[in-house]
Amino acid sequence: MVREAVILGAGLGSRLKERTKAMPKGFLELGGMPIVEASIRKLIAVGVERIIIGTGHCAEYYEALAKKYHIIETILNPIYAQSGSMRTLYELRDRVTTDFFLLESDLIYDSAGLFALANDLRPDLLLASGPTLSGDEVYLESGPDGRLVKLSKRREDLSRNDGELVGITKLRPSTLQGMCAYAESVFAEKPMLEYEHAMAAVSKDDPIHILRIDNFLWREIDDEHHLEIAQKKIQPQIEQAEALRRVRREVLLNPGPATTTDSVKYAQVQADICPREKEFGQIMDWTRTELTKFVADPSEYVTVLWGGSGTSADEAMISSVVPENGRLLVIDNGVYGARMAKIAGVYKLNYEVFKSSTTAPVDLNALEATLKAGKFTHLAVVYHETTTGLLTDLPSIGQICKRLGIITIVDAVSAYAGIPMDLSALNVDFMASTSNKNIQGMAGIAFVICRRDRLAETAKIPMRSFYLNLWDQHAYFEKTLQTRFTPPVQAFYALRQAIIEAKVETIEGRYARYSACWNTLIKGIDRIGLRCLVKPEYQSKLITAILEPENTRYNFNELHDIARRAGFTIYPGKLSDANTFRIANIGDIQPAEMDRFVQLLQKYIDEIRT
Ligand SMILES: *Cc1c(COP(=O)(O)O)cnc(C)c1O
Numbered sequence: 001m002v003r004e005a006v007i008l009g010a011g012l013g014s015r016l017k018e019r020t021k022a023m024p025k026g027f028l029e030l031g032g033m034p035i036v037e038a039s040i041r042k043l044i045a046v047g048v049e050r051i052i053i054g055t056g057h058c059a060e061y062y063e064a065l066a067k068k069y070h071i072i073e074t075i076l077n078p079i080y081a082q083s084g085s086m087r088t089l090y091e092l093r094d095r096v097t098t099d100f101f102l103l104e105s106d107l108i109y110d111s112a113g114l115f116a117l118a119n120d121l122r123p124d125l126l127l128a129s130g131p132t133l134s135g136d137e138v139y140l141e142s143g144p145d146g147r148l149v150k151l152s153k154r155r156e157d158l159s160r161n162d163g164e165l166v167g168i169t170k171l172r173p174s175t176l177q178g179m180c181a182y183a184e185s186v187f188a189e190k191p192m193l194e195y196e197h198a199m200a201a202v203s204k205d206d207p208i209h210i211l212r213i214d215n216f217l218w219r220e221i222d223d224e225h226h227l228e229i230a231q232k233k234i235q236p237q238i239e240q241a242e243a244l245r246r247v248r249r250e251v252l253l254n255p256g257p258a259t260t261t262d263s264v265k266y267a268q269v270q271a272d273i274c275p276r277e278k279e280f281g282q283i284m285d286w287t288r289t290e291l292t293k294f295v296a297d298p299s300e301y302v303t304v305l306w307g308g309s310g311t312s313a314d315e316a317m318i319s320s321v322v323p324e325n326g327r328l329l330v331i332d333n334g335v336y337g338a339r340m341a342k343i344a345g346v347y348k349l350n351y352e353v354f355k356s357s358t359t360a361p362v363d364l365n366a367l368e369a370t371l372k373a374g375k376f377t378h379l380a381v382v383y384h385e386t387t388t389g390l391l392t393d394l395p396s397i398g399q400i401c402k403r404l405g406i407i408t409i410v411d412a413v414s415a416y417a418g419i420p421m422d423l424s425a426l427n428v429d430f431m432a433s434t435s436n437k438n439i440q441g442m443a444g445i446a447f448v449i450c451r452r453d454r455l456a457e458t459a460k461i462p463m464r465s466f467y468l469n470l471w472d473q474h475a476y477f478e479k480t481l482q483t484r485f486t487p488p489v490q491a492f493y494a495l496r497q498a499i500i501e502a503k504v505e506t507i508e509g510r511y512a513r514y515s516a517c518w519n520t521l522i523k524g525i526d527r528i529g530l531r532c533l534v535k536p537e538y539q540s541k542l543i544t545a546i547l548e549p550e551n552t553r554y555n556f557n558e559l560h561d562i563a564r565r566a567g568f569t570i571y572p573g574k575l576s577d578a579n580t581f582r583i584a585n586i587g588d589i590q591p592a593e594m595d596r597f598v599q600l601l602q603k604y605i606d607e608i609r610t
Contacts, residue, residue, distance in 0.1 A: 008195065044500060127213070135225070182198050362397065419542070
């Protein structure tokens with residue numbers, strides 16, 4: 001797994017004359033976006049979580065890009081006009097912490113090249129292609145063991161031609177340090193040193209191998225002629241090759257599992273690994289920290305995770321955190337609140353149920369009075385009731401509990417990562433969620449984000465469940481960086497990718513996208529003449545329960561099948577006292593897709609009305 005990337009983007013690009021006089025070469029547009037931005041998206045899609053760009057000429061372009069993609073850092077080579085690419089790499093040498101991809105900024109390429117490099121066990125590996133006839137080739141000569149021994153723009157300098165340098169390499173930080181040491185020794189006489197010559201120099205002692213893909217689709221764009229060939233020929237070929245690997249799109253409008261990106265699906269395709277290996281432990285450790293960071297400070301909160309669905313997270317919370325002399329109140333304002341009460345019953349806790357409307361806010365005064373009168377120590381509440389789309393007033397409830405010193409247990413399974421939250425400000429002590437809803441990963445990982453001090457207090461509560469005990473799982477993970485029992489390995493790789501994509505989008509950005517989809521839906525429902533179960537002001541904007549039309553010809557299964565044939569999956573309602581169907585707008589979906597669904601719904605309703 002390659003987690004970091006470095007892009008060399010300082011160059012003047014003087015051979016493109018007017019085009020790049022006031023703009024870096026990477027900002028040439030092909031396929032509707034700057035080529036360096038397309039490259040960044042490809043890097044993110046293969047799991048790169050941090051990108052460092054060495055800048056120089058028109059650095060402000062890259063700084064603007066870093067504002068758009070929060071995982072980008074820029075470093076200026078102050079003498080870019082009087083130095084070569086090795087100097088730019090030298091300037092950022094201390095930023096790199098793990099194995100990384102090194103790329104030139106003026107490339108278009110098939111993303112399969114990144115997969116091929118990452119998938120190869122050799123740690124230092126340079127991508128090469130067969131002949132491009134571009135007129136600007138860097139030829140490579142390899143030794144008997146396949147290592148790079150020499151490179152040159154002049155074919156006659158080499159005794160063999162083993163391929164052309166693409167400008168995409170996988171390196172270890174130690175190899176970069178070796179290149180920098182070499183560069184220091186020659187900068188005085190060769191200020192214009194290019195990074196590839198430093199690679200050739202260090203490869204003598206510490207091999208940088210060549211991975212040659214004969215028909216690799218790529219082009220470096222250095223002059224008008226390259227640009228023309230790239231536009232007319234290479235870019236369309238790359239787009240076609242990448243389109244062949246796209247997974248058929250199914251838009252899930254059911255309330256989770258949610259639609260995932262192709263990059264999340266493909267992230268599961270990794271070499272087999274025993275999850276007890278240290279490197280897998282590090283992936284889980286990174287995952288738990290990043291899950292925490294979306295909603296809290298990791299020094300104050302910690303995520304406990306294991307293989308299971310969201311209900312196992314609810315069950316772990318309820319069974320692990322209420323002491324024997326504790327009293328639990330469970331707010332039941334829908335199916336999921338009722339489920340938490342049922343779990344409390346199964347574990348024979350000392351608990352009561354606070355019944356509340358499934359369509360209107362909780363009566364806060366009555367809640368406070370009940371909490372006081374009943375001497376409750378814990379409150380369990382669902383933040384977003386997925387069956388109705390009702391959003392509970394968690395900020396107010398959190399404040400009441402804070403005043404009364406009550407520990408809060410929150411099922412935020414369908415709110416987490418879709419609605420911006422600050423657990424500390426909300427006074428949430430334990431919060432449950434899962435990998436397959438708004439975080440947009442695969443099903444299979446349940447997690448509870450716990451206030452560290454509250455979690456520690458649960459250590460002395462006798463275990464009621466063997467598998468689902470929060471403290472035991474946490475203590476074991478802290479000690480070993482392993483889950484107690486087999487984790488869903490591939491789901492973890494997918495979740496890691498989903499986290500990277502959520503960081504790029506930001507939770508605020510995600511909420512804005514979800515809201516835009518919801519607005520499209522709500523306007524459509526109104527136009528069609530249907531009604532929502534819950535008033536819009538009480539809704540989450542993530543899931544909408546729509547009252548079924550009072551028309552004898554309406555048939556949910558028929559609507560479901562029509563939608564399914566058009567690539568949309570919808571879900572029936574779940575409440576016993578109202579006939580609804582539900583439309584969720586969580587997951588990797590766009591307003592334009594929701595618009596298409598609304599049109600389809602309109603057509604169906606029009607037909608049954610005539
Ligand atoms: C999805 C969901 C759950 C968990 O359901 P599973 O089927 O166990 O994944 C729990 N609570 C809420 C509010 C949910 O939306």
